[in-house]
């Protein structure tokens with residue numbers, strides 16, 4: 302896919318930790334290790350999840366385009382995510398299992414697979430590794446033991462908590478000082494915690510929890526945050542490159558991930574990237590708020606490529622408001638691009654040899670603009686604007702001249718590489734092609750009807766001529782008991 306023989310050294314990204322754009326320098330030259338916090342699989346994924354997945358999929362694709370080998374690890378949370386951030390309430394998956402009368406693992410698998418289907422429909426590349434929390438209990442226990450050993454965690458009544466006061470760095474990502482956090486959590490210290498801000502690494506499962514494992518502290522289950530520290534370090538190694546996730550995870554989840562890894566003596570992620578939220582009526586779309594539209598529902602009404610186009614049309618760090626109007630304009634925008642590509646492909650059919658040097662240079666300008674935008678913190682709206690520039694250029698050239706084959710191929714390749722490989726668009730046929738196949742289908746019904754009429758009127762010569770003409774363009778007609786059928 303890459304058009305760059307050497308990894309591009311000029312990529313700049315916004316690091317949440319440093320609160321500014323910084324040059325990206327990988328730990329291992331030519332390689333990028335990325336970890337993305339994935340979904341808790343207890344219900345169908347919604348468009349907010351799609352926003353995050355598409356955002357990081359595009360970042361991954363851009364790195365690939367710029368010549369990097371990417372290891373992309375995206376986890377699946379299938380245990381330990383409780384209703385309430387303060388380590389209370391039921392496990393989200395166990396709660397759903399009771400509701401659906403399923404095994405917890407049946408719930409996790411059911412929604413894991415529906416998530417995978419949604420991701421495939423949105424043309425999101427499969428992660429290199431898709432680790433699940435329940436498959437990494439041993440690694441989580443080992444990390445908790447390291448924390449206890451170093452005095453940053455304590456056991457209490459069969460549960461283990463991270464001792465926030467023992468780790469002054471806690472809060473460095475979100476910029477929350479321990480004293481500020483106090484104000485927000487002026488609740489009484491609950492149960493067995495020493496401090497209200499301490500968070501669970503391991504929870505005692507005595508309360509009839511369905512998902513439980515033996516541990517040095519008795520039967521229990523891991524806290525939500527520990528899985529990500531354990532699995533990212535396992536698969537990406539010390540001081541891996543990029544950790545990503547939704548901005549809503551910055552605190553407490555990512556803060557906890559960092560504290561768990563660093564307090565245990567590990568070098569953690571070197572860059573933090575966060576996508577902003579997809580909102581509806583100004584509010585974050587979320588499962589718990591119930592204001593969501595599932596991906597499956599959206600895809601039953603819209604072309605997946607239009608959904609993807611809508612998502613890449615805004616920058617991953619800005620808020621995207623979801624509305625019918627936004628969809629309508631995405632549909633029109635995507636149609637304009639894909640029609641342009643379709644026209645280029647059609648004109649390649651009878652293009653004269655040679656190329657057009659002036660037009661080649663203009664195409665190159667748009668390619669450069671696209672790449673410059675992507676190098677600058679993955680600025681997809683600017684990159685999309687460059688594609689529109691390319692499309693406008695080609696449309697006007699095609700309206701006035703017969704463009705040579707080499708130039709048409711160059712333009713087509715630019716669309717495929719930038720719009721297709723990097724932004725993940727143009728998969729499964731362009732909108733223009735879909736329209737076309739609808740037209741062909743309707744025309745063929747008319748042709749078959751005419752053929753039936755010839756036969757009814759015993760005009761066999763005419764009917765045969767029709768069939769032979771169709772055969773010349775590769776269409777065969779078969780008579781079945783349900784009437785004539787055509788195929789190519």
Ligand SMILES: Nc1ncnc2c1ncn2[C@@H]1O[C@H](COP(=O)(O)OP(=O)(O)OP(=O)(O)O)[C@@H](O)[C@H]1O
Nearest residue numbers: 340341349350352353546547578579586587588589
């Ligand atoms: N509206 C949204 N926009 C962008 N990213 C989102 C949105 N909703 C969820 N995400 C991201 O998806 C990931 C998993 O989210 P999660 O499964 O907690 O979904 P949720 O709808 O926020 O659930 P809940 O409301 O139960 O917390 C997180 O990284 C989160 O930031």
Ligand SMILES: [Zn+2]
Nearest residue numbers: 338339529554
């Ligand atoms: Zn995580």
